[in-house]
Amino acid sequence: MKREFAVIGLGRFGGSICRELSKEGMEVLAIDSDEDKINEFKNIASHAVIADSTDEASLKELGIKNIDHVIVAIGDNIQASILTTVILHDLGIKRITVKAQNDYHEKILNKIGANHVVHPERDMGKRIAHSIISNNILDYLELSDDHSIVEVKAGKKLIGKTLVELDIRARYGCNVVAIKQGKNINVSPAADETLKEDDILIVIGADKDISRFEKQLV
Numbered sequence: 001m002k003r004e005f006a007v008i009g010l011g012r013f014g015g016s017i018c019r020e021l022s023k024e025g026m027e028v029l030a031i032d033s034d035e036d037k038i039n040e041f042k043n044i045a046s047h048a049v050i051a052d053s054t055d056e057a058s059l060k061e062l063g064i065k066n067i068d069h070v071i072v073a074i075g076d077n078i079q080a081s082i083l084t085t086v087i088l089h090d091l092g093i094k095r096i097t098v099k100a101q102n103d104y105h106e107k108i109l110n111k112i113g114a115n116h117v118v119h120p121e122r123d124m125g126k127r128i129a130h131s132i133i134s135n136n137i138l139d140y141l142e143l144s145d146d147h148s149i150v151e152v153k154a155g156k157k158l159i160g161k162t163l164v165e166l167d168i169r170a171r172y173g174c175n176v177v178a179i180k181q182g183k184n185i186n187v188s189p190a191a192d193e194t195l196k197e198d199d200i201l202i203v204i205g206a207d208k209d210i211s212r213f214e215k216q217l218v
């Protein structure tokens, strides 16, 4: 049976969860108090409805009780996030994942019935810090909150392979934009370019993709 999810709050974080779950074929009920957000998601989620999640009656009306897993991704309005979580818990929702804005918020959420509290900005910051100090990441340039360019030393799994064999774009969602070979920089590497020892790849992509690429392939 298909699992059913509800995502409350369709900002960057909730919106991304909603898109990803929908892409994976899940049944998603998208909820936001903002009509524009609902219009944006009505063709993405299975159902998209305007509702204020701090209103218990509205949530009941939406049949939230039948949902397997609810994700609360209300951003800055900590009060609304807390109240929504309490209501969901009182309604008996078994799995509640909530995005925390800060450590105090996280503490409260853990006390009032959230099963899973996520802190994406802090956690991503930590991961990036780790990848910066990893042996393979030589340099790092932040392009936006969640995109970067990194210089990665070609590891054992890459040496002797061509870019087309590695299929980094399809498998990891990031792009090798250049290869440094000593003092030379090949700014437009061909698909049949074979990677050699001491090559340095310049990779652009979302931090999560780069991190996956670096952990699995480099």
Ligand code: ADP
Pocket (backbone or CB within 6 Å): 008, 009, 010, 011, 012, 013, 014, 031, 032, 033, 034, 037, 051, 052, 053, 054, 073, 074, 075, 076, 077, 080
């Ligand atoms: P992010 O930091 O992930 O981008 P935002 O703060 O931008 O998060 O977005 C949070 C979303 O939650 C907004 O689209 C907002 O309309 C929605 N939201 C805020 N309060 C409520 C509420 N009480 N009920 C439903 N949606 C809400």
